[in-house]
Amino acid sequence: MNARRDDKPVSFVPMRAGDVAAIGIMDRRNYEFAWTDGIFRDCVKAGYICPLLKIGEDIAGYGVLQIGADEAHLLNLCIDRPWQRQGLARTLLEHLVEESARLGAQVMFLEVRPSNTRAVALYQQSGFNEIGLRKDYYDASGGREDALVMARYLSSD
Numbered sequence: 783m784n785a786r787r788d789d790k791p792v793s794f795v796p797m798r799a800g801d802v803a804a805i806g807i808m809d810r811r812n813y814e815f816a817w818t819d820g821i822f823r824d825c826v827k828a829g830y831i832c833p834l835l836k837i838g839e840d841i842a843g844y845g846v847l848q849i850g851a852d853e854a855h856l857l858n859l860c861i862d863r864p865w866q867r868q869g870l871a872r873t874l875l876e877h878l879v880e881e882s883a884r885l886g887a888q889v890m891f892l893e894v895r896p897s898n899t900r901a902v903a904l905y906q907q908s909g910f911n912e913i914g915l916r917k918d919y920y921d922a923s924g925g926r927e928d929a930l931v932m933a934r935y936l937s938s939d
Contacts, residue, residue: 785864790838794877797832797844799823805844808862815921831881835874842870845878854882856892871904883936890936893929895920902930910934
């Protein structure tokens with residue numbers, strides 16, 4: 783099933799505790815090693831920036847962003863399968879970059895699986911550069927998978 787944007791407006795609303803169950807289902811639908819509902823609840827409770835990307839009334843994706851001092855850390859970004867390949871990941875990412883800069887962050891960091899080539903390409907095309915590698919960072923079918931550490935400097939945005 784593919785959902786279509788058509789002329790429906792794109793909006794961002796904060797994730798609330800009442801959204802966690804639906805977001806948890808979305809995360810499990812899209813990732814083999816998904817976050818627990820408890821992790822999402824903790825992020826909302828801690829005051830992380832957790833926008834839901836909505837198309838009309840439908841939740842098409844979400845992001846989780848932590849900001850401390852002058853750094854932003856993108857912890858999670860997901861566009862639900864029916865909404866993928868419509869440019870929404872880029873839209874959500876740029877929204878998170880803008881929020882980070884607005885809140886005073888000078889740099890945004892993230893980790894990404896090297897095997898997630900679509901995400902790596904998105905981040906590279908959006909101005910992120912690889913700055914390191916975290917060995918055995920992610921759970922994986924065959925044991926563990928490394929994470930590419932990427933950064934985008936925001937001060938000149």
